[in-house]
Amino acid sequence: DAMVIQNPRYQVTQFGKPVTLSCSQTLNHNVMYWYQQKSSQAPKLLFHYYDKDFNNEADTPDNFQSRRPNTSFCFLDIRSPGLGDAAMYLCATSRGISDTQYFGPGTRLTVL
Amino acid sequence: QQPVQSPQAVILREGEDAVINCSSSKALYSVHWYRQKHGEAPVFLMILLKGGEQKGHDKISASFNEKKQQSSLYLTASQLSYSGTYFCGTTTPPGMTTDSWGKLQFGAGTQVVVTP
Numbered sequence: 663d664a665m666v667i668q669n670p671r672y673q674v675t676q677f678g679k680p681v682t683l684s685c686s687q688t689l690n691h692n693v694m695y696w697y698q699q700k701s702s703q704a705p706k707l708l709f710h711y712y713d714k715d716f717n718n719e720a721d722t723p724d725n726f727q728s729r730r731p732n733t734s735f736c737f738l739d740i741r742s743p744g745l746g747d748a749a750m751y752l753c754a755t756s757r758g759i760s761d762t763q764y765f766g767p768g769t770r771l772t773v774l
Numbered sequence: 775q776q777p778v779q780s781p782q783a784v785i786l787r788e789g790e791d792a793v794i795n796c797s798s799s800k801a802l803y804s805v806h807w808y809r810q811k812h813g814e815a816p817v818f819l820m821i822l823l824k825g826g827e828q829k830g831h832d833k834i835s836a837s838f839n840e841k842k843q844q845s846s847l848y849l850t851a852s853q854l855s856y857s858g859t860y861f862c863g864t865t866t867p868p869g870m871t872t873d874s875w876g877k878l879q880f881g882a883g884t885q886v887v888v889t890p
Binding site for chain 1: 776803804806808813814815816817818821861863865877878880881882883
């Protein structure tokens with residue numbers, strides 16, 4: 663089945679220790695998104711790629727970076743995680759901008 | 775700008791109906807509805823693209839009033855499986871601003887609890 667896969671599902675890191683979250687898709691969608699979702703809040707868009715074009719949200723901290731080496735994979739790098747970065751990180755894909763977004767299962771990040 | 779959802783929460787008995795509203799201060803291009811269960815990813819329910827469009831998914835349906843810049847989600851004869859948080863996501867028309875084109879702005883969510 664075509665799908666959006668995120669690894670790992672749970673990630674524990676230490677304050678300031680870099681961490682990388684991964685997302686892969688078999689939908690062959692052009693657009694890939696990274697969202698941060700904290701408890702009882704709506705998903706907040708961090709950035710998205712349209713093909714190789716990277717679009718950063720104005721309020722996304724510099725601590726967050728992303729890479730998309732090919733159509734199928736996208737990575738979220740958190741260079742120096744703080745306690746406030748503990749959250750669920752959701753990857754989503756869509757065929758085009760404004761089309762339906764399909765979410766992966768998410769990675770729950772804990773920062774100790 | 776984030777759309778406004780109401781109510782914030784609703785408790786239903788199995789078989790009862792509910793309406794969730796989503797309104798925006800900006801002109802809308804599309805409205806997307808998602809349901810998220812605790813600890814899981816949002817699951818797509820439906821997308822509405824044209825003013826006046828109505829769609830249905832099982833006994834969950836939605837309408838989009840483009841002029842009023844709002845959408846409503848209707849839960850009919852609710853089932854236990856309908857419990858979760860419902861989010862609307864809205865997009866603005868192309869040409870409004872390049873910054874916001876195509877990006878989903880999620881509402882704060884409506885928590886729905888269906889009890890036996």
